[in-house]
Amino acid sequence: MTRVERLYRIALRAYPQVYRAERGEEIIAVQLEVAGGRASGRELCGSMLHGWRIRVMTIGQDGVFGLLRSGVATAGFVLAILALAVMATGSILSVRAAGALDAWWLAVDAAAVSVVLALAIGLRRTATVAALALLVLFRADRVGLTTTPVPWGVGAHWLVFGEGKAAVPSNGGPFSLVLVVLVMATTARRGRLAPRPGFAVGGALVILGTAIGWVAAGQPTLFNVLWLPALALLALSLLLIPIDPRPAFGWLLLFPTLAVVANDVDRAHTGGTVIFWGVLLYSVPAALCMGLALWSLDWTRRVRADGR
Amino acid sequence: MYSNAMPRPRSGRLGEPTYFIVAALLGGPLHGYGIVRRVAELTDGRVRITAGTLYGALDRLVADGLVERDREEVVAGRPRRYYHITDEGNARVRAEARTLRSAADIVEGVPLRARVRPA
Numbered sequence: 470m471t472r473v474e475r476l477y478r479i480a481l482r483a484y485p486q487v488y489r490a491e492r493g494e495e496i497i498a499v500q501l502e503v504a505g506g507r508a509s510g511r512e513l514c515g516s517m518l519h520g521w522r523i524r525v526m527t528i529g530q531d532g533v534f535g536l537l538r539s540g541v542a543t544a545g546f547v548l549a550i551l552a553l554a555v556m557a558t559g560s561i562l563s564v565r566a567a568g569a570l571d572a573w574w575l576a577v578d579a580a581a582v583s584v585v586l587a588l589a590i591g592l593r594r595t596a597t598v599a600a601l602a603l604l605v606l607f608r609a610d611r612v613g614l615t616t617t618p619v620p621w622g623v624g625a626h627w628l629v630f631g632e633g634k635a636a637v638p639s640n641g642g643p644f645s646l647v648l649v650v651l652v653m654a655t656t657a658r659r660g661r662l663a664p665r666p667g668f669a670v671g672g673a674l675v676i677l678g679t680a681i682g683w684v685a686a687g688q689p690t691l692f693n694v695l696w697l698p699a700l701a702l703l704a705l706s707l708l709l710i711p712i713d714p715r716p717a718f719g720w721l722l723l724f725p726t727l728a729v730v731a732n733d734v735d736r737a738h739t740g741g742t743v744i745f746w747g748v749l750l751y752s753v754p755a756a757l758c759m760g761l762a763l764w765s766l767d768w769t770r771r772v773r774a775d776g777r
Numbered sequence: 778m779y780s781n782a783m784p785r786p787r788s789g790r791l792g793e794p795t796y797f798i799v800a801a802l803l804g805g806p807l808h809g810y811g812i813v814r815r816v817a818e819l820t821d822g823r824v825r826i827t828a829g830t831l832y833g834a835l836d837r838l839v840a841d842g843l844v845e846r847d848r849e850e851v852v853a854g855r856p857r858r859y860y861h862i863t864d865e866g867n868a869r870v871r872a873e874a875r876t877l878r879s880a881a882d883i884v885e886g887v888p889l890r891a892r893v894r895p896a
Contacts (some may be wrong), residue, residue: 492832494855494856495809495832495856496809496828496829496832497855498852498856499813499831501809501855502810503828509827511825512827512828514830515827515829515830516827516828517829519830520829523832523833629848
């Protein structure tokens with residue numbers, strides 16, 4: 470495979486998997502004939518834009534339950550990568566603070582990596598078990614089964630947000646909810662995902678970006694640049710991850726999650742819940758309206774109903 | 778078959794790339810790269826369509842019944858699918874051409890002085 474073809478195939482990942490299977494080779498053939506040995510930026514951008522347009526247009530193809538099922542799976546996978554990025558950052562902070570990576574962090578890192586890898590190769594049960602193990606590790610630390618103070622456990626993962634253990638809310642932080650959604654995702658998805666390098670590359674990009682962001686920030690604060698490269702690389706990784714995010718609905722599930730995260734951060738700083746209610750006020754109605762809109766815009770079924 | 782076409786009014790206008798794609802097929806069935814080349818020839822290189830635009834337009838045209846899939850062959854290990862215009866597509870692109878011509882006539886028919894006279 471030439472470099473040009475490889476580039477075109479990467480851009481082709483923007484298309485839904487079903488579409489790629491039917492049209493992918495045909496599109497690549499045209500692009501290679503047009504290219505004449507040189508990759509065209511216009512072709513690459515065109516592929517990505519058209520691919521995402523098709524993804525948006527085919528939302529709801531599987532009906533409302535399929536939409537919900539794969540939406541939850543998409544949200545779960547994104548959250549798994551986000552959790553992994555936080556674990557990696559927490560480990561770096563832990564090493565900086567304590568001078569060594571302790572057993573608790575090693576176990577958490579191993580569990581987080583296992584969740585993402587298991588999801589990547591379609592081992593749902595393994596992913597579920599790993600996610601539950603992660604949850605148990607957090608809970609175990611919180612109830613005092615480990616005795617080492619900061620930066621271990623809940624306090625350590627809150628260091629990612631620039632907070633000390635004393636500022637941690639009593640509900641244990643946002644990752645309890647993240648893991649619940651993750652468990653839902655791993656159990657809701659039917660069928661196996663084909664093992665593809667895109668998952669590993671996408672996840673690695675996020676972890677690398679997070680680490681680089683933190684090093685660049687110098688000091689861990691809430692508003693540092695830590696999340697900027699992480700989010701940028703997360704967005705980039707979506708092009709590489711071969712999951713089919715047909716259901717944009719999955720992204721809507723992130724809103725309530727973020728609302729709870731915002732609540733924790735807000736309470737840690739001010740004791741108030743302004744951010745929480747603000748996010749909740751807008752995100753829940755927006756999520757409901759968008760869900761209804763996506764359902765009503767079920768274009769493909771209408772076309773099929775027309776018998777074409 | 779994968780179907781992703783958005784329902785659109787049959788009386789709607791064809792966009793510029795779509796118009797030239799259908800026009801390119803008036804001369805006979807063509808495959809994807811053939812359409813790209815033919816469009817460039819017809820427009821003296823002014824309209825250059827990407828593969829993304831091409832297949833987006835073909836999806837809609839096939840769904841609207843203006844274009845149909847033809848034979849398929851394998852060249853150098855790669856699939857090459859041909860498309861041909863339907864009677865409906867033929868009538869539609871000719872109607873579109875008449876609309877464009879009458880629109881152009883309106884402008885061309887106005888004397889030059891009237892066009893440049895300030896309001």
